Amino acid sequence: MDRPVAVELTAPPREQTRAIFPDESGYVERDGIRLYYEVYGSGEPTVLLLPTWSLMHSRHWKMQIPYLARHCRVLTFDPRGNGRSDRPREAAAYDEREFAADALAVLDETKTERAVIVGFSLGGQRGLLLAAEHPERVEGAVFIGPSFVGGGEPSAERIVYDFDTHYDTDEGWAKHNRFYWLRDYSGWVEFFISKMFPEPHSTKPVEDAVGWGLETDAEIMIASQDAPSLTPEESQELCRRVRCPVLVIHGENDVLASLSRGTAFAEQTGGELVVLEGSGHAPHIRNPVKVNLLIREFLESLP
Amino acid sequence: MTVASPAREQTRARYPAEEGFVEREGVRIFWERYGEGEPTILFPPTWELVHSRCWKMQIPYFARHGRVVTFDPPGNGRSDRPRDAAAYERSQVAEYAVAVLDSAGVEQAIVVSWCDMGESLILAAEHPERVSGLVFIAPALPTREREVPEFPFDVELDTDEGWAKENRHYWLRDWPGYVEFFISKMFTEPHSTKQIEDAVGWGLETDAETLLVSFRGWDTKELDPETTVELSGRVRCPALVIHGTADELVEHEWARAFASELGGDFVLLEGSGHGPHARDPVKVNLLVHDFIWRHA
Numbered sequence: 001m002d003r004p005v006a007v008e009l010t011a012p013p014r015e016q017t018r019a020i021f022p023d024e025s026g027y028v029e030r031d032g033i034r035l036y037y038e039v040y041g042s043g044e045p046t047v048l049l050l051p052t053w054s055l056m057h058s059r060h061w062k063m064q065i066p067y068l069a070r071h072c073r074v075l076t077f078d079p080r081g082n083g084r085s086d087r088p089r090e091a092a093a094y095d096e097r098e099f100a101a102d103a104l105a106v107l108d109e110t111k112t113e114r115a116v117i118v119g120f121s122l123g124g125q126r127g128l129l130l131a132a133e134h135p136e137r138v139e140g141a142v143f144i145g146p147s148f149v150g151g152g153e154p155s156a157e158r159i160v161y162d163f164d165t166h167y168d169t170d171e172g173w174a175k176h177n178r179f180y181w182l183r184d185y186s187g188w189v190e191f192f193i194s195k196m197f198p199e200p201h202s203t204k205p206v207e208d209a210v211g212w213g214l215e216t217d218a219e220i221m222i223a224s225q226d227a228p229s230l231t232p233e234e235s236q237e238l239c240r241r242v243r244c245p246v247l248v249i250h251g252e253n254d255v256l257a258s259l260s261r262g263t264a265f266a267e268q269t270g271g272e273l274v275v276l277e278g279s280g281h282a283p284h285i286r287n288p289v290k291v292n293l294l295i296r297e298f299l300e301s302l303p
Numbered sequence: 304m305t306v307a308s309p310a311r312e313q314t315r316a317r318y319p320a321e322e323g324f325v326e327r328e329g330v331r332i333f334w335e336r337y338g339e340g341e342p343t344i345l346f347p348p349t350w351e352l353v354h355s356r357c358w359k360m361q362i363p364y365f366a367r368h369g370r371v372v373t374f375d376p377p378g379n380g381r382s383d384r385p386r387d388a389a390a391y392e393r394s395q396v397a398e399y400a401v402a403v404l405d406s407a408g409v410e411q412a413i414v415v416s417w418c419d420m421g422e423s424l425i426l427a428a429e430h431p432e433r434v435s436g437l438v439f440i441a442p443a444l445p446t447r448e449r450e451v452p453e454f455p456f457d458v459e460l461d462t463d464e465g466w467a468k469e470n471r472h473y474w475l476r477d478w479p480g481y482v483e484f485f486i487s488k489m490f491t492e493p494h495s496t497k498q499i500e501d502a503v504g505w506g507l508e509t510d511a512e513t514l515l516v517s518f519r520g521w522d523t524k525e526l527d528p529e530t531t532v533e534l535s536g537r538v539r540c541p542a543l544v545i546h547g548t549a550d551e552l553v554e555h556e557w558a559r560a561f562a563s564e565l566g567g568d569f570v571l572l573e574g575s576g577h578g579p580h581a582r583d584p585v586k587v588n589l590l591v592h593d594f595i596w597r598h599a
Contacts, residue, residue, distance in 0.1 A: 200496070200497075200500075201494075201496045201497040201500070203493070203494045203496055204493075204494040207493075207494070
């Protein structure tokens with residue numbers, strides 16, 4: 001495939017400085033795929049910051065890690081497809097269940113019996129799998145702007161165009177399309193990230209997130225898009241099996257994962273819902289103090 | 304001008320414990336006090352293009368450690384907008400500061416100024432008993448002769464490009480255009496949209512007519528080099544000068560020379576523009592905090 005632009009743009013940018021650096025880092029391997037993880041801080045509980053869609057890697061938690069690591073132990077890892085983890089090319093490797101299994105492998109490798117999981121966006125699906133199917137490993141679950149298909153309505157503006165159809169326009173959500181990704185991957189990344197941060201004064205989060213998106217490429221993202229994900233029925237069934245405390249944090253102006261989805265997710269898991277006025281899809285990045293305090297409050301409420 | 308109507312007041316991290324007006328020669332000056340106890344920090348006004356909300360990233364932090372006093376300049380905020388140039392003299396602003404300290408029951412304060420054009424220096428030199436320390440953030444005090452500006456302020460020009468906007472006729476024609484231009488030069492750091500939006504808002508709370516009462520070019524606002532050097536020599540309290548390497552309004556070499564005249568410390572902030580206390584408040588707050596407690 002002819003993708004000169006995407007290839008050129010995937011050169012990793014210079015690493016930024018960090019508020020804190022990991023106390024420990026390493027790789028765990030599953031089925032020949034190496035996953036890069038980091039450990040910060042010590043003590044109880046352990047918080048596992050789950051990967052989201054492979055468009056981003058673990059640096060999207062950069063506003064949570066230094067704060068949470070002052071109070072507990074923090075684990076995070078790069079998703080397959082971005083960051084320092086491997087980048088398999090086939091769609092099957094990006095099955096939601098693979099991400100959940102990766103999380104268990106990281107817990108095992110770091111000798112973590114139980115953790116509070118925090119998932120953002122697609123992290124909601126892999127987090128739901130973990131909480132429902134491995135209750136002995138999950139003390140509690142926080143979901144931020146979760147992508148959930150078991151209830152609520154999809155974001156209205158996202159469902160106008162189909163991913164696999166050829167269109168004669170590149171306007172707006174027509175960019176969310178296989179052929180456009182191959183033609184102008186960076187154009188899609190910039191568009192999608194601009195939708196992630198509808199809040200004013202988001203130039204820094206936008207710049208960061210576009211940078212993470214350009215660390216992977218169209219082919220990987222298409223593989224992840226084509227991968228099996230949870231059906232509505234599976235999602236509802238998994239929710240019924242969740243026993244741990246759940247907190248859902250959702251921005252009222254989220255246009256990527258609609259608030260009604262997050263609301264349904266909280267209802268079906270018996271969780272608490274916090275709606276953030278004026279927030280978009282990624283309040284943990286754009287409004288980290290508020291989200292960090294909510295997470296900390298949740299941690300303190302656990303038995 | 305409809306754009307000059309005051310913007311809706313934003314919420315604040317902290318609200319004043321006390322507020323009031325002082326009146327000097329018919330001019331009412333609005334002041335606020337936050338927090339309790341010592342030390343007391345006075346944040347005086349700078350050019351009346353902005354008002355005391357320019358200290359919003361300092362007030363809540365320092366009010367946790369002591370008492371904070373600030374006031375609006377004549378010509379902006381809740382202070383009067385006098386039509387007499389004498390009301391805007393830097394020595395007069397120093398007298399407003401004394402009156403505000405009196406009113407707030409403050410004997411002595413550490414004075415933390417931004418883009419000081421002389422008021423804090425005069426206050427410390429003329430009223431040494433009221434000032435226990437001086438911090439100058441991006442001071443605009445010359446110790447040598449300034450260069451003649453590229454565009455004359457009073458002459459009608461045939462261009463509006465760049466610094467040609469700093470012109471009486473342009474101000475009267477398009478005040479918001481000037482404010483946006485000037486503020487864009489104030490915050491040269493990337494990701495400054497919030498600071499720019501705030502400062503443009505403050506600039507639009509006053510107008511060209513008000514600023515023109517006392518402005519006919521920077522040499523008409525700031526102290527001259529001889530006075531700056533003379534007053535600097537009279538300052539006995541500890542002093543700190545903070546300046547950014549990317550300040551496009553005042554060269555950092557000016558500030559370094561001024562710090563040297565004062566015998567004060569000089570901290571150069573890599574990559575900072577003219578308003579580091581607004582754009583990089585944690586760093587500036589910690590520097591000021593460290594200065595205060597080192598000399599307490």
